[in-house]
Amino acid sequence: MIDNLSVLFCCTTVIWVVVRLVMLERVRKRKAAPRPGEGGR
């Protein structure tokens, strides 16, 4: 029961983080001007 809760936490949080990361990166790509310091050379 407790182990199931731990696995559920681990997997759902990873799913949530990955989805959020993908969303934020897409928003970033849409913005014409990148934030200072990021990805610039």
Place this chain on the structure above:
Amino acid sequence: MLRGLLVLFVYILISAYGFGMPHLFALAYIWTDLFRPQGVAQAIISGLPLSMIFGVAAIGAWFFCKDKPRRVTFGTGVMIVWTIWMTISTYNAVVQDAAWAKWDWAFKSAVFAVLLPYYFNTREQIESALLMVLIPIGANIIAVGIKTLMGGGGYGMDMAVSGNGISESSTLAMVATSVIPLFLWVRNYSLLVSPAWLRQVMALSLVALALVAALGTFARTGLVSVALLLVIGFFRTRRKIAYVCVVLFLLSGVSGFMGDAWTERMGTLQTAGSEASAMGRVAAWLWTLDYVKEHPFGGGFNVYFINYFSLPMTDGTILEVKGKAFHSIYFEVLGELGIPGLVMFLSMIGWSITTLLSIRRFAKRHAELGWMGDMATGLVCSTFIYMLGGAFVGVAFQPYFWYLFGIGISLKHYADRLRKQPEYAPTKTGFE
């Protein structure tokens, strides 16, 4: 079955997006390496070499990652030499089979610590890497913390759910304590864990459960690590009197809650000089010093298999130890990789702390970089706890610490890029 489906869904999701965002494969590798999902979901994914699949995918993805930093930092440079050195010493190892078995995972951790900073270039990406380290540790903290609350914990009990090198009692106690500053960072700054109320609830619950888990393992390393965390907290907080009152209030309840068995075990810290377990470690350390005098380049991985030492005890008896593990990151590195290995190990840790403190000073001058300064501070606190707790646990090559080390380098690359921007360039009177 359901666990298997859930884990499978994680991999399908990452693979679906990974071809557009290659760094996701690196995240998958970190998560797989630290959590070992095969251990919790035998159905469906059993037999799949997930670490190898996502390790290969992550290395392939490395070539497709854009905007990789071009500089090789001192820390990365030493890490590369350390990786080569551990391979050379394994060729010359005393206990060949055991040495190669350890090299297999230690080498992978080291290689990934070298590569990791080149995957994650933005704030969100660096945070995602940090979360992939914290989530598997958090899952084990939840399991051990709740089991302790329900049953009182105990030494040597297998309460963790799954994990690579973090599920052993003393190690888990130290790791659980060392990630508390990073959970607090997530609480204050995370962009990926949202909404804010969920972030607060999750982070604070994990901090509370981490403390319970660290004490619930009955490992003395946990108590030492928590003590250091409390000292760090005292120096970091502005409300020192309130902090001391809260800590004293909580400490007064800990002994009563954990029971006599816990109090008795922690009491052995005062009589360590006559206790066989503690003195067995001292004997293994003394053997290591003698061994390195004759073999300054170390004996290769798992050389402790051949140790033998007789130590006179305070009660007049002779304690004999044979094949006793190092139980210390410093003696582990010294015995296995010799003096050059220890010099590299300490210089990497020293460089990491110095660099993170420099990032903290830089971030302090810019209000919008609070997240960066506090992440650097969190990583430094985590490293200090690893250095103290690690003095009693042999976890020098475990991946968790080296991933945090790599995240620190990612943060340095990020800070270096910012420093080149006119608005963040150092002023003439500025000190950094």
